[in-house]
Amino acid sequence: MLRINENNEGQNEHAPELVVVLSTFSLGDVAIVKSILDAADIQYFFKGERFLGLVKPWADPAKLIVKKAQAKKVKRLLKDLKLQDCSFFAPSGNKGDTT
Numbered sequence: 001m002l003r004i005n006e007n008n009e010g011q012n013e014h015a016p017e018l019v020v021v022l023s024t025f026s027l028g029d030v031a032i033v034k035s036i037l038d039a040a041d042i043q044y045f046f047k048g049e050r051f052l053g054l055v056k057p058w059a060d061p062a063k064l065i066v067k068k069a070q071a072k073k074v075k076r077l078l079k080d081l082k083l084q085d086c087s088f089f090a091p092s093g094n095k096g097d098t099t
Helices: 027-039 068-078
Strands: 016-023 044-047 062-067 087-089
Touching: 016 027, 016 068, 027 044, 027 062, 062 068, 062 087
Parallel strands: none
Antiparallel strands: 016 062, 016 087, 044 062
16 A cells, blocks of 8 residues: 655655546546556555545545556556546646645
């Protein structure tokens, strides 16, 4: 499991750089993406998935976060996936979670 340290405390130079690949408001899309990434043995983390639709609906999407070194592979795996209209791929060059 990947950990996110939002304030960078105690981060060492050997920790992998993490990037946001996808944002979604759809629990269905989260489940499908998890299944695909699990089958491909990709380490990932969905930030905020537990609060989709519960706290401030439509305010904060769940964010798929992966190691930067695996981001291109993840995008290739998901590129043909028919996602809900409320799911968005992050732009290239994304430097981690900025929220």
